[in-house]
Each structure stands twice: as structure tokens, then as C-alpha cells.
Amino acid sequence: MRYLPLAEADRRDMLRTIGAPSVEDLFVDVPEAARLATKIDGLPDHASELAVERRLSAMARRNLAAGEVPFFLGCGAYKHHIPASVDHLIQRGEFLTSYTPYQPEIAQGTLQALFEFQTQVARLYGCDVANASMYDGSTACWEAIGMARRITRRTKAILSGGLHPHYVSVAKTMARFTGDLLETSVPDLSPEPDTARLLDEIDSDTSCVVVQYPDILGRIGDLSELAERAHAAGALLIAVVTEPVALGLLRAPGEMGADIVVGEGQSIGVGLNFGGPYVGLFATRDKYVRQMPGRLAGETVDAEGKRGFVLTLSTREQHIRREKATSNICTNSGLCALAFSVHMTLLGEAGLRQLATLNHAKAVQAAERLAKVPGVELVSETFFNEFTVRLSTEARPVVRTLADRGILGGVSLGRLYPGAEALENGLVVAVTETSTDEDVEALAGALEEILA
Incomplete structure (x- = not known):
């Protein structure tokens, strides 16, 4: 059976109410090249639920499953073994269905899990403090650029050619609305990252330098000189890590002077999932914590002196200080963050x-x-x-x-x-x-x- 709750008269009434001449006028901000000019190939106009399930299942069988063939894809999404215990634990009812409420003190278990997650991310990144996660690595990268603007009161960000192009694309999209100037380039097929170019472009107008570690080509550079040069110019160094497993061997970016370290946490505890949902990681220095976006779970004691957890520094647009919000990301990828934390705990x-x-x-x-x-x-x-x-x-x-x-x-x-x-x-x-x-x-x- 078909499920089409709106009749043509309903659509006309709704369009009249909002003042739009047609449904197409609702999509004028979407570029023409991004819109479908024809129907999706292979899908019928209407069919029974059973017929749709069969058709979609047949289409799905055309995919090459990552676990069934030799798999060498990466570039920000990696196939790692995830212990069965991770999935078992995150599907427990108290985890799978709970969400940090606006009276968070009644969700102590959820807050404690977020607190432990933050601790793990901060130690992994070599930073003082981490938030309770972002949506994914690309949005975390943009939020770091916005945070650098607020701290330095400058608007020019220098992006390494080795930064993932999808991360660059997200930053460019958001910069259209903030006025940030992004200096970008494409990488060269050379053995070393573009550190020399970044050093030459840092000036008194620079808010931050953004570098991926390891970069999109897999190359690894020392961030210490970049950090020193950026700090000398009053700018910040942002390090982006798309493969957190690398930090099991590599020196943490925070230890090399990075002021903000962000990245994608998918490699630890989260499957490929056709590209999402993933979990963004975000950490920084203590002195910048009030400019950090997202949620922050903190530790305290209750009236009886017992250990407890709270949401702290919640300058978010859904809270009472929303006019001072640091981000439009007001929640966190809670279940994926939990999977990350469980897997990391099992690894040690x-x-x-x-x-x-x-x-x-x-x-x-x-x-x-x-x-x-x-x-x-x-x-x-x-x-x-x-x-x-x-x-x-x-x-x-x-x-x-x-x-x-x-x-x-x-x-x-x-x-x-x-x-x-x-x-x-x-x-x-x-x-x-x-x-x-x-x-x-x-x-x-x-x-x-x-x-x-």
C-alpha cells in the first residue's frame, strides 16, 4: 500500500500559508546541478511494502560488502575489527534509549560515560580538556576554525593542502555565512607535507593554521615548528586526525604545540556504516575551554559529598544563555561516543x-x-x-x-x-x-x- 498522506489540496493550502508559489520554490537555494531532473532509476512510482523490500534488497546485493572482499579504502573511514562486546554493551537499554535531559543530574550514568569519553580523548590528543563529541570529523574541523576566530578575533585561516578535501568543502560552506577567509590548496604528489608553504603564509591576519596528521596522502610531519611560528604571529594551530589509531604510535598533536585537536573517531568502536553516523572528537587547552563548542560533562560532588556529574559550561542555543552560544552543535553523538569509549576501554x-x-x-x-x-x-x-x-x-x-x-x-x-x-x-x-x-x-x- 502507498503512504501519501497529503492530497493535492493539502499541498496547495500549505504553500498558500507559507507564501510559496510551488514546491519547487522551497528548493531555490539548492544548486540546480544537485537536484534530480528525473526519477530515481530502478524505483517504481508506487508498490506494496513487500515489493519495495524485495526491490531494495536486490539493489543492496549489488554492493561489495567491506568484510567480504579485499578492502583497502581509507581517506577518513577505516575498516577495523570491532569486538562483539562493543555492540553488546551499547545496546543495553540504559544506553541505547537514554539521552542527556535538560535536568541532567537524573542521568548520572550517561554523564559519567561522557566524562570518561572526554578523558580518553584528551589523553589521546595530548590536550587538557575534550568535549562530549561532535557530529563528525568534518564539522569538528569547521568548529575549530570558528573557535580560533573567536579567540584571535581574526578571520583568515590557512588550510594545509593535505587536509581532507571533504573537510575543506564543509569549511568553505560554513565560511560563506561567517565571512572567514580560507587559504586553501591541493596537495602535491611529493614525499613531504606542505609545511614550508604554511610557514610562509602565516602573518598578522592569520587566525589559525589547519593541518591534518597524518595527512590525506598518509604523510606524517612534525608539527612543532608550525606551532611555534603560529604562536609567534598570535595565531592558533589546529591539528586534524582522521585515523585515531595512529596516535597509538605517533606523538600526540597537543604535545607538539597544537592548540586545538579535532578529528574523526570512527576507527575506534564505530563501523563504516556507509559513511555515517560517525563521531567527531574535539579537544583543546584549558585556557580556551569557554570557547569550545559542544557539550562538556563535568565532575562535582553532591550535597552529601558524593561524586557526581553535571553538564557544565553549557552556553548553547537551547539553554538560557543561547545568545552567547559558541556553536550550532548543541548535542553530541552519544551512542557513537559510547562505542568509542567502550572499545577504547577494552583496548587499554x-x-x-x-x-x-x-x-x-x-x-x-x-x-x-x-x-x-x-x-x-x-x-x-x-x-x-x-x-x-x-x-x-x-x-x-x-x-x-x-x-x-x-x-x-x-x-x-x-x-x-x-x-x-x-x-x-x-x-x-x-x-x-x-x-x-x-x-x-x-x-x-x-x-x-x-x-x-
Whole structure:
């Protein structure tokens, strides 16, 4: 049966009430190129529920499931093993259905879980304080830029060419409404990040420098000099981490002088989920805590001296001080944050280091094998579990051919940077603990045939 609750007369009455001539006028702010000109291919105009389920199930079977084929995709979303206990614990009724209310003192368990999550993120990032999570890494990145503007009262942000282009796109979208000037560039297929360019562009108008660690090509740079130069100019250094497992081996950005560290927490506890929901991580220094967006769970004592938890520094637009709100993100990705925290707790510090070591070892093994393939050149020898190779031909058709063979062989830079001819042959390959020797050999063997 169809579910169409509105008749044509209903639509006319609603449009008349809001003063819109037609339904199409409600979408005038959406670019024409982003709108569908025709119906979605393969979907009927109407059908029974059973027929729709069958049709959609058949369409879903056309997907290559990440766990069923050799999988080397990365660039901000990584396939890691998540213990079954994580899913079991987050589905407990007191976690799955609870939401921090406006009288948060009655949700002590939820607040304590958020408090522990914040502690884990702050220690992971090498910062003083973290919030209770953001929506995802890209929005956390933009919120950091906005926070730097409020602190420095400047509007020019310098973005590394190694920053994920999707993060850059989100920042550009939001900057249209705030007036921030974003200095951006595309990366070069070179062994080192663009630190020299960033150092040259810092001036007295700079609010912040934004650098990804490791960057979109997998390269790892020392952030200390950038932090010193930014601070000397009165600017802040923002570090973006899309792969938190890397911090099991790499030095934390906060320890190198980063003022704000943000990123994506998906790798720990959260599945790929077709791109979401994910969980944004956000941490900073104590002196900037009042400008930090999002929720903050704090520890206190009650009237009897017992340990308790509260929402603190809640200058949010849904609270009474909403005119001083630091962000339009007034909630947090609670369930994903809980999954992150449960997984991190199960790992512990030693387990995280062991996981990171395993990831790096497997990536090195894969890079060495792929470098032996004629037509494949390793761009940089400094990486964690993700690296870029330069192919002898355009990477996008190669990726499609690999997919036809049942191998998800990486992310082509031509897809991330359409129109950038210098990057067309670049392929980003991610290798985690879930990648087997057989998977690597399958990818290398397929590339040998395709590039021959």
C-alpha cells in the first residue's frame, strides 16, 4: 500500500500559508546541478511494502560488502575489527534509549560515560580538556576554525593542502555565512607535507593554521615548528586526525604545540556504516575551554559529598544563555561516543599501542609488495597505515576495474580532486589489522595484470 498522506489540496493550502508559489520554490537555494531532473532509476512510482523490500534488497546485493572482499579504502573511514562486546554493551537499554535531559543530574550514568569519553580523548590528543563529541570529523574541523576566530578575533585561516578535501568543502560552506577567509590548496604528489608553504603564509591576519596528521596522502610531519611560528604571529594551530589509531604510535598533536585537536573517531568502536553516523572528537587547552563548542560533562560532588556529574559550561542555543552560544552543535553523538569509549576501554593503552603497531607493520608490508609491481611508485616512505602510490596510468579506471574483480583497492585522488590533472594517477591505499596477506597479494596481482 502507498503512504501519501497529503492530497493535492493539502499541498496547495500549505504553500498558500507559507507564501510559496510551488514546491519547487522551497528548493531555490539548492544548486540546480544537485537536484534530480528525473526519477530515481530502478524505483517504481508506487508498490506494496513487500515489493519495495524485495526491490531494495536486490539493489543492496549489488554492493561489495567491506568484510567480504579485499578492502583497502581509507581517506577518513577505516575498516577495523570491532569486538562483539562493543555492540553488546551499547545496546543495553540504559544506553541505547537514554539521552542527556535538560535536568541532567537524573542521568548520572550517561554523564559519567561522557566524562570518561572526554578523558580518553584528551589523553589521546595530548590536550587538557575534550568535549562530549561532535557530529563528525568534518564539522569538528569547521568548529575549530570558528573557535580560533573567536579567540584571535581574526578571520583568515590557512588550510594545509593535505587536509581532507571533504573537510575543506564543509569549511568553505560554513565560511560563506561567517565571512572567514580560507587559504586553501591541493596537495602535491611529493614525499613531504606542505609545511614550508604554511610557514610562509602565516602573518598578522592569520587566525589559525589547519593541518591534518597524518595527512590525506598518509604523510606524517612534525608539527612543532608550525606551532611555534603560529604562536609567534598570535595565531592558533589546529591539528586534524582522521585515523585515531595512529596516535597509538605517533606523538600526540597537543604535545607538539597544537592548540586545538579535532578529528574523526570512527576507527575506534564505530563501523563504516556507509559513511555515517560517525563521531567527531574535539579537544583543546584549558585556557580556551569557554570557547569550545559542544557539550562538556563535568565532575562535582553532591550535597552529601558524593561524586557526581553535571553538564557544565553549557552556553548553547537551547539553554538560557543561547545568545552567547559558541556553536550550532548543541548535542553530541552519544551512542557513537559510547562505542568509542567502550572499545577504547577494552583496548587499554597497551592494546591501542599493539593495534597501532600491527596496523603499521601490515601497511609497510603492503607498501613494499606494491612497490615491486611495475607501474606502481610509492610517493612517501613516511606513513602510518595509509600511503599513496603513483600509478603509470589514471587511477580511477584502475579502481573500477579492481572493483569489478572483487577488490576494493583504494581511493583515487582523481575522485577526491576532480580536475587536478597532476593527481589523476594517485591512489591512496589503507591497510589495517583486517587486511590479510592474501588480500595484499590479491591487490598486487591484480595491479600487475591491469598495469601490464
